[in-house]
Amino acid sequence: MSAAPKYSSSTENYLKAIFHLQKNDGVVTTNDVANELQTRPASVTDMLKKLKAQKLLLYEKYKGFKLSNEGKKVALQIIRKHRLWEFFLVEKLNFGWDEVHEIAEELEHISSKKLIDRLDEFLGFPKQDPHGDPIPDSNGKFTVPKQVDLLNLPVNKIAEVSSIGDQSPEMLELLGHKGIALGTRVEVKKKFAFDNSLELKFKNQSIVTISEHVAKNVYVKYDE
Amino acid sequence: MSAAPKYSSSTENYLKAIFHLQKNDGVVTTNDVANELQTRPASVTDMLKKLKAQKLLLYEKYKGFKLSNEGKKVALQIIRKHRLWEFFLVEKLNFGWDEVHEIAEELEHISSKKLIDRLDEFLGFPKQDPHGDPIPDSNGKFTVPKQVDLLNLPVNKIAEVSSIGDQSPEMLELLGHKGIALGTRVEVKKKFAFDNSLELKFKNQSIVTISEHVAKNVYVKYDE
DNA sequence: AATTAATTTTAGATTTGTCTAAATTAAAAT
DNA sequence: ATTTTAATTTAGACAAATCTAAAATTAATT
Ligand SMILES: [Mn+2]
Ligand SMILES: [Mn+2]
Ligand SMILES: [Mn+2]
Ligand SMILES: [Mn+2]
Numbered sequence: 093m094s095a096a097p098k099y100s101s102s103t104e105n106y107l108k109a110i111f112h113l114q115k116n117d118g119v120v121t122t123n124d125v126a127n128e129l130q131t132r133p134a135s136v137t138d139m140l141k142k143l144k145a146q147k148l149l150l151y152e153k154y155k156g157f158k159l160s161n162e163g164k165k166v167a168l169q170i171i172r173k174h175r176l177w178e179f180f181l182v183e184k185l186n187f188g189w190d191e192v193h194e195i196a197e198e199l200e201h202i203s204s205k206k207l208i209d210r211l212d213e214f215l216g217f218p219k220q221d222p223h224g225d226p227i228p229d230s231n232g233k234f235t236v237p238k239q240v241d242l243l244n245l246p247v248n249k250i251a252e253v254s255s256i257g258d259q260s261p262e263m264l265e266l267l268g269h270k271g272i273a274l275g276t277r278v279e280v281k282k283k284f285a286f287d288n289s290l291e292l293k294f295k296n297q298s299i300v301t302i303s304e305h306v307a308k309n310v311y312v313k314y315d316e
Numbered sequence: 317m318s319a320a321p322k323y324s325s326s327t328e329n330y331l332k333a334i335f336h337l338q339k340n341d342g343v344v345t346t347n348d349v350a351n352e353l354q355t356r357p358a359s360v361t362d363m364l365k366k367l368k369a370q371k372l373l374l375y376e377k378y379k380g381f382k383l384s385n386e387g388k389k390v391a392l393q394i395i396r397k398h399r400l401w402e403f404f405l406v407e408k409l410n411f412g413w414d415e416v417h418e419i420a421e422e423l424e425h426i427s428s429k430k431l432i433d434r435l436d437e438f439l440g441f442p443k444q445d446p447h448g449d450p451i452p453d454s455n456g457k458f459t460v461p462k463q464v465d466l467l468n469l470p471v472n473k474i475a476e477v478s479s480i481g482d483q484s485p486e487m488l489e490l491l492g493h494k495g496i497a498l499g500t501r502v503e504v505k506k507k508f509a510f511d512n513s514l515e516l517k518f519k520n521q522s523i524v525t526i527s528e529h530v531a532k533n534v535y536v537k538y539d540e
Numbered sequence: 541a542a543t544t545a546a547t548t549t550t551a552g553a554t555t556t557g558t559c560t561a562a563a564t565t566a567a568a569a570t
Numbered sequence: 571a572t573t574t575t576a577a578t579t580t581a582g583a584c585a586a587a588t589c590t591a592a593a594a595t596t597a598a599t600t
Contacts, residue, residue, distance in 0.1 A: 132560085134580080137579055138556095139557080198426050345547080347547065
């Protein structure tokens with residue numbers, strides 16, 4: 093049992109950025125990371141070499157890169173910390189969901205594992221952060237979001253719009269008007285048995301009504 | 317109203333160390349700081365020059381140094397954060413008073429002022445940290461500890477032994493045996509009207525009884 | 541007062557993370 | 571298949587924080 097290696101804040105930020113970027117496609121580019129971290133491609137290349145030397149990254153020059161298993165494991169622990177701190181800030185210190193990210197960006201680098209496990213317990217082992225993102229558990233495991241249409245989304249479950257069925261201009265115009273886009277967080281607050289219409293609540297507390305026809309064409313993902 | 321300057325963790329650690337060291341004597345030496353921060357005198361000199369350039373330190377080479385008013389102000393904010401986080405760890409996350417210092421040493425460098433003020437409020441504006449040290453308020457003000465003998469120390473008030481009246485070998489032997497030394501944190505849990513003897517509780521929860529004669533010769537300082 | 545010892549500072553390196561400008565490689569367009 | 575463009579990497583530099591070894595200064599002893 094070797095002592096848990098301590099990584100720099102910078103290293104941790106790179107791991108997290110790469111983890112998030114490879115969620116989408118699978119392979120990540122230098123420019124992607126530079127853009128995500130507001131830095132320069134040359135700086136990214138420098139760090140890629142360091143990450144490879146630390147066996148956190150699978151990387152061959154000019155051929156793209158992705159996290160090693162160890163790299164993924166570390167990234168998930170940073171993400172766990174980030175999201176638990178965000179939850180703490182919103183639930184215990186009454187911050188708005190829109191003002192916690194920056195602070196969590198610092199707090200996620202506090203190293204004590206015991207601290208974060210105690211915090212998790214103190215918060216009641218929350219499963220989602222204030223933005224609806226899943227919080228990995230102590231072992232880095234988290235429930236993968238399933239995708240369902242809004243008619244099948246349980247009431248009061250925060251979910252993220254992930255795809256649209258009918259993509260006709262008319263449908264998209266309607267969604268745009270209602271404020272629904274890919275990535276929008278929604279929650280079903282009420283279902284009307286009469287016509288299967290439902291009321292959606294957004295993060296900004298506003299409520300909109302959509303028809304059954306619309307609801308069955310909006311897919312969302314959520315946890316557990 | 318200029319934007320609050322952000323200092324590096326290293327800078328903040330130096331300011332805090334110098335602040336604590338000048339509490340004792342008034343003027344601080346390079347070796348003192350090197351010893352306190354587990355670093356080398358040459359490194360300290362390097363930093364002293366930087367602190368002077370930032371107007372945080374009054375420093376003439378070979379002539380000693382002390383914090384400027386601005387330096388003191390910054391140091392007090394770090395100390396405030398350190399102690400509030402320690403309080404949080406002990407009171408909310410059930411850490412022992414002996415395991416919070418290292419974690420607070422990291423948390424004290426989180427920059428958000430709003431965070432620390434919200435935390436303060438969440439904790440109920442505590443006046444002392446788990447070690448009995450005073451917590452500066454949002455403006456860096458804190459109640460200076462007064463010195464009284466143990467007979468006049470209010471019950472349930474955490475205090476720190478600061479001096480001894482009768483310093484005879486017999487008295488000191490007794491104090492040593494009871495576990496009372498300069499710097500020891502004690503709390504009066506019970507006063508017996510019959511003979512003015514009293515029961516002291518230490519941080520490690522153990523209880524000892526001392527006579528009135530002993531009590532009036534042990535001076536402690538505490539807050540407010 | 542002169543010498544010795546301790547403290548402090550400088551000189552020069554090193555590590556980490558970043559940058560710009562130039563070179564290299566890969567991808568896209570003709 | 572060339573040529574042009576875009577992406578990536580290298581070369582060389584820099585700032586922050588640290589170190590060791592040597593020099594300068596101050597303090598303590600003879
Ligand atoms: Mn971060
Ligand atoms: Mn989040
Ligand atoms: Mn610290
Ligand atoms: Mn403390």
